[in-house]
Each structure stands twice: as structure tokens, then as C-alpha cells.
Amino acid sequence: MQSTFDKKNQHIYLDHSATTPVDSRVVEAMLPCFSDIYGNPSSLHYAGRAAREAVEQARAAIAEILNARESEIYFVSGGTEADNLAIQGVAFQNRQKGDHIITTQVEHPAVLNTCRFLEKQGFSVTYLNVDQYGQVDPDAVKQAIRKETILISIIHANNEVGTINPLKEIGKIAREAGVYFHTDAVQSFGKIPLDMQSLPVDMLSVSGHKIYGPKGIGILYVRRGVDYRALAYGGSQERKRRPGTENVPAIVGLGAAARLMHREMSQHREKVGALRDEFQSRLTARFPGVKINGHPQQRLYNILNVSFPAIDNETLLLRLDMAGIAVSTGSACSSGSIEPSHVLRAMGIPARQAKSSIRFSFGKDNTPREVERVVEVLASILSGGS
Numbered sequence: 001m002q003s004t005f006d007k008k009n010q011h012i013y014l015d016h017s018a019t020t021p022v023d024s025r026v027v028e029a030m031l032p033c034f035s036d037i038y039g040n041p042s043s044l045h046y047a048g049r050a051a052r053e054a055v056e057q058a059r060a061a062i063a064e065i066l067n068a069r070e071s072e073i074y075f076v077s078g079g080t081e082a083d084n085l086a087i088q089g090v091a092f093q094n095r096q097k098g099d100h101i102i103t104t105q106v107e108h109p110a111v112l113n114t115c116r117f118l119e120k121q122g123f124s125v126t127y128l129n130v131d132q133y134g135q136v137d138p139d140a141v142k143q144a145i146r147k148e149t150i151l152i153s154i155i156h157a158n159n160e161v162g163t164i165n166p167l168k169e170i171g172k173i174a175r176e177a178g179v180y181f182h183t184d185a186v187q188s189f190g191k192i193p194l195d196m197q198s199l200p201v202d203m204l205s206v207s208g209h210k211i212y213g214p215k216g217i218g219i220l221y222v223r224r225g226v227d228y229r230a231l232a233y234g235g236s237q238e239r240k241r242r243p244g245t246e247n248v249p250a251i252v253g254l255g256a257a258a259r260l261m262h263r264e265m266s267q268h269r270e271k272v273g274a275l276r277d278e279f280q281s282r283l284t285a286r287f288p289g290v291k292i293n294g295h296p297q298q299r300l301y302n303i304l305n306v307s308f309p310a311i312d313n314e315t316l317l318l319r320l321d322m323a324g325i326a327v328s329t330g331s332a333c334s335s336g337s338i339e340p341s342h343v344l345r346a347m348g349i350p351a352r353q354a355k356s357s358i359r360f361s362f363g364k365d366n367t368p369r370e371v372e373r374v375v376e377v378l379a380s381i382l383s384g385g386s
Contacts, residue, residue: 011324012370016210017159017187017303017361018328022253023212029256030214033249041246042237051248058255062219065262066204068196074220074238075251079186080110082205082220083153085242086182087114089228090151090203091123094180098148104128104136105346107155108184112342115153124148133295134163134347142173151180156204157188160343160359161294162303164188171200180226186210186218190261191269191300202226208250212364213257217250264364272362273301275371279360280304282375287382293344293357307349307357308382316358316381323377328359 013021033054039047041055056070063070076082091101103115105127115125126144130136136154145152152174157164167183174181182203185194190211194204204221208214222228222241234243261268283290283306293305308316313329320327329341340354349357360374 010373011326012366012374013326014360014362014366014370014374015326015328016363017359019209019215020212020363021365022209022214023257023260025260026213026253026256030249030253033252037248037252041248042235051246054248054252055246058251058258061255062206062258065258066194066196066221067198068221069224071239072196072222072224074222074241075246075254076218076220076238076242077216077247078209078218079108079184079205079207082207082218083108083110083182083184084114085220085231086203086205086222086228087111087151087153088118088231090180090182090226091118093227093229094150095123098146098150100124100126100146100149102126102128102141102144102149102152102154102179104130104154106130106134106136106158106160106343107153108159108186111153111155111184130346132348133298134158134161134293134343135295135298136165136170138166138169138173141170142177145173145177145179149177149179151182153182153184155187156183156185157192157300158294158343159187160303160341161305161347162187162300163295164192164298164300167199167201174202175200187300187303190258190265191302193265196221196223203228208254208257211257211261214250214253217247217254219254268364269301272364272366275366275368276302276304276360276362278368279362279371279374282371283378286375286379291353293347293349302362304360304362305344305357306360307353308378309356311356311382313356313358316356319381320358320374320377323381325374325377328361329357 037050037054039051041052059070059073063073119125128136128140154165156167171181180202183201184205186207189206202223207218230241232243237243289309291307317329340351344354
């Protein structure tokens, strides 16, 4: 795959937490679904059977990676739909048992805005505080549980700072209390091994475009026995939980991307982690005033959230973009907001520091040469150069 460093235009892509380029091997796997395997998976004839087989092969691959049953894997349009289906589905189906939900202040907007919607429907939501690194305390989760609590939803790895939450401890607490536990694993899937036989999680959200797969496809893992309802109504696709004709090319692409990420996970972690660490070392040595946001150890290997003193993050982002360097000020789903990052503010970071933060998220095709160039461009910008 060609490097993200374009020698002609000097483009450097460091926003892989927002989305990733589709791997050429994934594209190759998808292509037959636009021409040869074009049937409707619900059709009983040969064309439908071929499409159904392609869908089920992808489902089987993802189930194997998660060490889950194939019947526990549901294809949806992405992480946002998965979060909505999990949270709303459990909430409305179990309302007679209780109306209380627990989450954190550092969730992805797909979780936070779903919870805010449910509050308008009469549900009660507890938004837990996190520590200075963005991590939630399992004891705080335990103390927040009430007799009417029906769901806990806590992100696995934060999309802005990369901090990893202790899912096993939280899941154990939820299981002992008889409360369903959902996690948004959009950023962690493909980077951290996830074994649903040992991980006490009832529902888990995944998105294809974060793992070098296509956009518009994801999965919701639902442990057998979880009582939840569909949000849409139509045909019998996805066991009536997510009706509508399946997006066969995207499903096949997700399956291919998941296989590749799982197979190459260790080498990605070693290579990308080394690049991220080298970049952090260069930044802290070159710019003594920078602040690294997030947990120093318990974090994803590809994310580095940095606050630069005396410059607004939007200004810095635009200057970097003019130099052909793509970065982010936080979640792509929160772009356009003039407010400081809700994640950084929840971590107790002052507003001024939060408004000077940039997220650099590395991918498998970034290079040491790109790291050197980004540091030099930053030096030029921060010194007042062009």
C-alpha cells in the first residue's frame, strides 16, 4: 500500500482515529460484490444464495475474532447506529424493570446524545466523572448502581485521548448487579484483543472505517439472552433486529478488514506504537511547554493528544493543513463546535489548555520521515514562521 506521504504534495495523514483509507486488499475482496455477487441475500435463487454466503462468511470471521457466536453478530451501518441500537434497545425494552442508565462524561457523542434523548423520554442518566487521565473508576460505577439501573454504557478506549477503561472490572460489577453492560469499542477493535468469552460485556459496538474497511458498515455484538428491541421495522433481515437489504459489498469489506487487522495486530502495534512514541519524544524535547493529554501507559498505541501553549488548536490545525498535514482537534463527530473538548474538560484540563489541543492519530503506513517533517512544520508554525 502506498505511503500516506505524498512526495509531490507532501501530504501526511495523521487522522486515522477519524477514519482510515480502505486497504487495497479490502477493495479487492469487495469488488466481486458489485458485479458477480450482486444478488439480494434474502432471495432463494442462486444469486441470492451466493450473496447470503458472502454475508455469512464475513459474520463468521468477525465472530471468530471476537470468540463469539455467529448469532451474536448483527450488521449495522456503523458505530453510531450500534450505540443507538444497544442503548435505546435495552432502555425501551426493559423500562418496566427500571429507568436508570450509567455512562461517563467522556463518551462519544453517539452515546452522550442518545442518553440525552432518553432523558427527554423520562429516563434517568448518571454521567460519571473521570480522573485526570480520562479513566473511570470501577468503584464509582458500583456506587452509582441503583435498584432501577438497567444499563451501563462505558467506552472502551477514548477516541480523543486514547485512554483505555478497565472493562473487565466494570463488567464484573455489572454482572454481579444484574445490569446490562455495553461498550463502544470503535477505537479499540483491531488494536486490542477482545475475547467475548472472557470479557463480561453484553453489547459491543464496532465500525468498519476505523480498521481500513469501508464507511457505512459496522456491527453490534449482542450476547445471547440480552433483552432488547429493534429501532426500525421492516423485513426479517438480521433476525428482525436490523431490517433492510444487507449492504453486501460493505459487509464483505468489513469482514476482510477485520481479518487483516486481527492477523497483523501485533506488527501494527509495534510499528505504529514506535512512531507515536518517537513523535512524543521529539515533541517534548523540542517544545518544553507542551502537555500530553491522556493516560501515560493505559492508552491506545496510535493516539497522541497534545496541548500546545499560546496557540489556538483551530489555528494550528489550519496551519498544519496548509502544510499538507491532516490532524484533528478531537472527535470528527464534534467538528464545528466552538466549545473546548468535552473529554478534556471532564478530565479537569483548563479551558485554555483544552482549546490548544491537537489529536495526532497514526496509521500503519505512516513513516519516520513523516514524523520528522511534522515536527519541523510545527517548529516553524510555533516560532511564527510560514
